Amino acid sequence: LKITNIQKKKKNAICHRTQESLLSSGSGYKNYRGVINWCVVMLVLSNARLFLENLLRYGVLADPTQVIPLFLKDPYSWPAMCLLIVSNVFILVALYTERQLSKGSFSELVGFLLHCINMAVMLTFPAAVVLLVPSVTPVGGAVVLGTYTILLLKLYSYKDVNLWCREMSTQKAKKLARSLSCKSQTLLHCEQQVCYPGNLTLKDIYYFTFAPTLCYELNFPRSPNIRMSFMFRRLFEMLFFTQLLVGLTQQWMIPVIQSSMKPLEDMDLSRMTERLLRLAVPNHLLWLLFFYWFFHSSLNFTAELLRFGDRQFYKDWWNSETVTYFWQNWNIPVHKWCIRHFYKPLLRKGFSKMVSQSAVFFLSAFFHEYLVSVPLRMFRLWAFMGMMAQLPLAWFVGRFLRGNYGNAAVWLSLIIGQPIAVLMYVHDYYVLNYGQETN
Amino acid sequence: LKITNIQKKKKNAICHRTQESLLSSGSGYKNYRGVINWCVVMLVLSNARLFLENLLRYGVLADPTQVIPLFLKDPYSWPAMCLLIVSNVFILVALYTERQLSKGSFSELVGFLLHCINMAVMLTFPAAVVLLVPSVTPVGGAVVLGTYTILLLKLYSYKDVNLWCREMSTQKAKKLARSLSCKSQTLLHCEQQVCYPGNLTLKDIYYFTFAPTLCYELNFPRSPNIRMSFMFRRLFEMLFFTQLLVGLTQQWMIPVIQSSMKPLEDMDLSRMTERLLRLAVPNHLLWLLFFYWFFHSSLNFTAELLRFGDRQFYKDWWNSETVTYFWQNWNIPVHKWCIRHFYKPLLRKGFSKMVSQSAVFFLSAFFHEYLVSVPLRMFRLWAFMGMMAQLPLAWFVGRFLRGNYGNAAVWLSLIIGQPIAVLMYVHDYYVLNYGQETN
Structure with a gap:
């Protein structure tokens, strides 16, 4: 026992050996995994502090009822809603033109001109209404113009794809055309596949209008069924993030923007920079939330509802x-x-x-x-x-x-x-x- | 050419395929490398904003001359410095006791009692001076007590190791003892190695006092030479981080602490939490700076100067x-x-x-x-x-x-x-x- 004790003490007595500190470049040490966690903890704490400071300074500013006047100035005039209903006219014009083109009633030139006029009106008519009708609010106007722009891109794609189909038919490359409009890989389901001009129906163009894509295709990939739990999770996210976006904007963005007006008017550079950096964080978080809300929750919800297969948004x-x-x-x-x-x-x-x-x-x-x-x-x-x-x-x-x-x-x-x-x-x-x- | 165009258009026309969104759990996607960079950018921006806000609110508060009164209350009385000089007495007492023990002039019991008294006085005497002499400032007192504590731990280790050496000699396990005090692995340099009681010299105990370790060893690993560029880089870091620590404390810590006094006195819980989180970030950054300043720069500088080999601080x-x-x-x-x-x-x-x-x-x-x-x-x-x-x-x-x-x-x-x-x-x-x- 005594000898063992001595050996232990001997081992104890030598307790240093030549070596570099980890942070010296000579040590070759590179594992800073913990620093990532440090970043996350610091970010959460900093923003918890900002959140608390904001609450203490401004109180609760979030108020869902304040959203309504953003869309509605005069409760008896709904110009934005009317414009959205009118947009159906342009869809019908595009379908009518394509039908006439497929039957040969219109020449390609007439069809092209009709499409051009249709799209030019889509671009200018809502803009003119938004500019000239005083009861359109900025938010209502943005929603209307956004919808019209999306529809414009969709109808442009619709026109292009139908033109390609006609070009392929007229050039007698019928085999190619058939393998295009009815994919040869899916011969078993070929009876369900649509071939040009069988796609020129109201149902088809309205499916495309609501589908979460801007590129027309005769046979979209479809998912076999609606996954209910997936759809309701996306729906819940949509509703929750809408509330969060509105609440954070009212609570966080608007006070910062309001307090930035004075420095901006005075062109006080250092205060402007400070306000800009102060605005950057909430603005960026709202943009990230918006991204998730729109590109993940909303588009996936729509796609699931329409059994649209391609979810690469x-x-x-x-x-x-x-x-x-x-x-x-x-x-x-x-x-x-x-x-x-x-x-x-x-x-x-x-x-x-x-x-x-x-x-x-x-x-x-x-x-x-x-x-x-x-x-x-x-x-x-x-x-x-x-x-x-x-x-x-x-x-x-x-x-x-x-x-x-x-x-x-x-x-x-x-x-x-x-x-x-x-x-x-x-x-x-x-x-x-x-x-x-x-x- | 026409056929190639058609093939291209065919390839174009099919542009969707069934797939999940990346953020859906079904996609199996896991690469969020960019999120780390996002964290870093957000942290830098948030703190740049805080820094600018602090400057705008308080102006430049950092002032190196304010450091002097922290150490010195009465310019004609330097109690902290006197205490540091007195500490040499305890080193000499420890060396004297060990010498007498090695010669057998003191019995083990007398030596043990002397060491105990020496260390008890080291613990109580400076504390009593700091408590009773009014011209000792808190910072000066902390430096003195820190130095005495380090010295106490060192002398305790010194006493222990010398005791182990004597135990090994007296138990006739001389071979083991020799292989301890003169490492057998380094037979070539054995003439330079010190054996007990040859280590009981003034030079040896003062080297240990200044060496960046608390554990005594008869033969410390030594680096072959002083790397000048390494030493001066560490010295530069020491000086630079000292300035930074003082400046950040004056500019960032003190205003936050001062503004926390009112909520703390009122025991206002939500404001206390806000102040606590506000204090957490500068306090933590200062602690990190202090860690690097002391454990990397200062200890490595001392080690390089003393050619002390073990840099694992x-x-x-x-x-x-x-x-x-x-x-x-x-x-x-x-x-x-x-x-x-x-x-x-x-x-x-x-x-x-x-x-x-x-x-x-x-x-x-x-x-x-x-x-x-x-x-x-x-x-x-x-x-x-x-x-x-x-x-x-x-x-x-x-x-x-x-x-x-x-x-x-x-x-x-x-x-x-x-x-x-x-x-x-x-x-x-x-x-x-x-x-x-x-x-």
Whole structure:
């Protein structure tokens, strides 16, 4: 026993050996897994603090009843609702034109002109109503214009696909055409597949109108049945996140925006920066919530209800290391439409990739501006410039930043870029509508 | 060409396939690498905002000259400095006792009693001076008591190791003893190795006093030479982080603490929570800075200067998934001392692991309280209770939380636990010293 004790003490007595500290570069140590958890804990705590401070300073501001006046100014005039009902006319015109084209009653030129007129009216008529009818609120106007824009893109796709079907038939490549409209892989179900011109029905075009996609196809992939639990979970998320979005906007965004008006009017740079950073966090969280609410909950709910099979409404944009990757992956319905009906046709017409890509950004910038400026009745080009600024930003990030740095740059441009545009519009709207009163 | 165009259009026309959204659990998608970057960007932005807000509200508060009065109340009386000089007496007493013991002039009992008296005086004498001399400031007192505590632990280790050497010699296990004091592995350098009682020199004990370890060893591992660039980088870090620590404390901690006094006096719970969370972030960042400043920069600088080979001053506590792992790895010098001179001797005396571990926490809690209460001249047991609360916390985390959840719990207890104790002491100190004036 004594000897064992001595051996133990001997082992004890030597308790140092030559070695580097872990944080010295010489140690070769690299495991900072815990730092990720640290980041999460710090973020949760910081925002819990902000939430508590906000409650203490402002009290509870969230009030669901305040949402109604955003849509309704005059309870006896529902211009936005009327516009939504009128939109059916454009769907019927498109269907009628395609039917006449398929029967050969219209020449291709007449059909093309009719489609062009139809779509031009879709773009200008609601904009004119929103601009000229005083009882349209900004929120109501934005909803109407958004719906019309989506419908416009859908009908453009409808026209294109039907044209392709006719081209394939007339060029006597009937085998190809049949294998297109009735997929040869699914021979067993071929009796259920629709072939051109069998698709030109009211039921078909209305299914496409409500389906969560902008690209028309004769035979959409369908899921075998409606999964009830999945659908109700998405429905619950939709309702819950709607409440959360409205509540957070009232409680968090509006006080910050209101307190930013004074520094913005005075052009006090350091206070403006402080307000901008203060706005960036709630704005970004609301955008993330909106993304989940719209692209995951709402579109999946609609798809489940309509047994629409393709649920790829977004890809992994959160890992994007370039700005281009982000724009290609965060909004798949629009991206798919742009590629299929704008970018590839431009390439086929002989334009270079660079020009076509810039044209896509230009089109996107136009619609961003259209959807913001018209409802606010204020033409400032901030949204347009914000979208166009993505081109040099994409070049810069792609050229100089790689991997995690590129990813961080994309996040930074999202978190900082949006609130700049929001502040610009809010400031101009405030000056235009309330500025004169205070002076 | 026409056929190719048709094939292209055919490929275009089918652009949907049945698939799940990435965020649906059915997709099996798991890559959220970008979320880590998101956390980092959000943390940097949030704190940039806080920093700017702080500057706008308080202006520049950092002022290096304000540090001097923390150490010096009366410029003609330097009690803290005198105490530091007096500490040499205790080193000399320990060396003298060991020399007499090695020569056999003192019996083991006399030597043991002398060591006990020496260490008891080391514990009580500076505490008495700090409590009774009014010109000792809290910061000066804390520095003095910290130095004396470190010296006490070192001399305890010195006494123990020399005792082990004598025990091994007297038990005629000379071969073992020689292989202990002169490591057999390093036979080539054996002429440079020191054997008992050749280690009982002034040079040896003063090297141990300044070496960055609390555990005595006859032959410390030494690095072959001083790496100048490494040493100067650590020196630069030491100086830079000292400035940063002082500046951040003045600019960030003190305003928050001052604004917390009112809610604490009123016992306003929601405002107290808000202040606590507001204090948690700067307190935690300062603690992290302090950790790096002391355990990496300062100890590595000292070690490099003294060619001390063992640089393991901390292990990977940031990945710790249990509270116990954290306490075993964040402060290796103290942990090593506790294991070698307190925990293992207790085990050898037949105590259970549970009791020994609790005893270590109890000793640690005593010294935490000693180092805070005496300089503040205020006995409140908050630090003691904070340390003792680690035992149930360790049990809870070890029992119920695993992996990342355990890691997050450790971080949370660090980030939240410390500022609670800080607020308690500051509040009591404030009430005791400034409370009467305002009433």
